[in-house]
Amino acid sequence: MKLQHHLGGIENLGPVSTEKRVFVEPWEKRIFGIHTVMMAESAHLKDALHAYPVDALPTSFKSDWTWASLRTGAEDMQPFEYFKYRYYEKWLGGISQFFVDQGYITAQELADKTAHYRGNPDAALPDKPDAALFTQIDAYLLNGDSGYHTPEHAARFAKGDMVRIADPEAVDHTRLPGYLRNKTGVVDLVYPGAFSYFVSTGVDGIGEPMPVYRIAFNAADIWGEGKSEANTTIYADLYEAYVQPAN
Numbered sequence: 596m597k598l599q600h601h602l603g604g605i606e607n608l609g610p611v612s613t614e615k616r617v618f619v620e621p622w623e624k625r626i627f628g629i630h631t632v633m634m635a636e637s638a639h640l641k642d643a644l645h646a647y648p649v650d651a652l653p654t655s656f657k658s659d660w661t662w663a664s665l666r667t668g669a670e671d672m673q674p675f676e677y678f679k680y681r682y683y684e685k686w687l688g689g690i691s692q693f694f695v696d697q698g699y700i701t702a703q704e705l706a707d708k709t710a711h712y713r714g715n716p717d718a719a720l721p722d723k724p725d726a727a728l729f730t731q732i733d734a735y736l737l738n739g740d741s742g743y744h745t746p747e748h749a750a751r752f753a754k755g756d757m758v759r760i761a762d763p764e765a766v767d768h769t770r771l772p773g774y775l776r777n778k779t780g781v782v783d784l785v786y787p788g789a790f791s792y793f794v795s796t797g798v799d800g801i802g803e804p805m806p807v808y809r810i811a812f813n814a815a816d817i818w819g820e821g822k823s824e825a826n827t828t829i830y831a832d833l834y835e836a837y838v839q840p841a842n
Contacts, residue, residue, distance in 0.1 A: 623683040629690060633660040635735035636728070639793070645738040653725050658697050661740070661793035665689055667768040746789040750806035750835065756782045757841040758810060760833065766799045771837045778817055779841055783830065784809035792834070800836030807834055 618624050639659040640647040668689025669677065677685065694700050700708075712718060752758055762776040763769075770792065786807045795802030814827035 618683075619681075620683075626683045626686050626690070630660075630665060630686060631736070632728075632732060633690070634662075634740070635732040637661060640735070640740065643740050644743070645734075645741070647731065647734065649731075651727075652731055653727055656699075658693075659794075660693070663768055663793040664693065668692060670768055740793075744789045744791060744804040746806065747804065750785050750808075752782050752785065752806075752808060752835075752838060754782055754785060758782060758808075759839045759841045760810075761800070761837050761839050763800055763837075764798045766796055768794070768796055769799045770796075770801060770834065771799070772831065774817055775812070775831055775833075778812060780810040780812040780816075780831075782808050782838075783811040786832075790834070801834045805835040807832055808838055810838070 618627070633656065636649070636652055636654050636656045637660045638649060638657055639661065641649040665686065669685050672685065672688070680688065691705060695702050695705060757779065758781070759779050760771070760775045760777060763771070786809070789804035790807045791804045792801045809830055809832050812829040812831065814823035814829050815825075817823070817829060
């Protein structure tokens with residue numbers, strides 16, 4: 596687990612931002628829109644539960660792009676760089692690096708475009724509307740990329756079971772909060788069905804469909820009595836790969 600992701604329990608990080616606005620600057624909406632369009636055009640959607648005509652889309656974007664792609668880029672940042680930038684600046688950095696790494700644009704072309712718009716902030720942005728792409732984006736926003744599957748085996752744990760959270764080897768991307776590793780909790784809910792993840796995380800253990808649990812933790816068991824409010828319960832949704840018997 597990288598330092599900069601899932602910060603629960605880490606001290607001396609400075610004041611916590613209480614900003615409630617989703618978008619603070621107008622450009623942030625554009626970054627969110629770019630990410631959404633990339634997800635709607637992602638090549639992996641050809642295998643999604645909802646049938647998307649991905650192969651027929653009039654786009655040169657032929658890569659996989661999911662929330663896992665976005666998080667992997669952020670988690671791969673040098674921690675001190677990560678804390679330097681704002682939320683959507685991290686998105687912009689991850690998306691830009693992805694396009695360079697995948698060969699859609701060179702680093703020099705990106706630098707040239709950046710210099711152009713810095714010098715000409717009112718210059719028109721590229722605009723190539725296409726009805727088929729608009730239809731695809733609308734369909735994706737409506738139907739999503741559900742990871743729900745009919746389970747192939749029964750869940751290992753049931754409501755009320757005492758469980759211990761695993762401590763797998765750290766990898767490029769994980770959905771296991773670092774502060775829950777090796778902690779003990781109680782299964783509060785077994786979600787119906789099984790759920791896959793966008794990518795395989797290798798030794799981290801997720802990717803293929805598996806049960807997901809809502810697990811309750813006593814806050815004092817995570818952060819200690821002196822740093823937890825009394826009678827506080829922390830809930831976390833965790834893939835079965837992260838859950839082990841308590842004994």
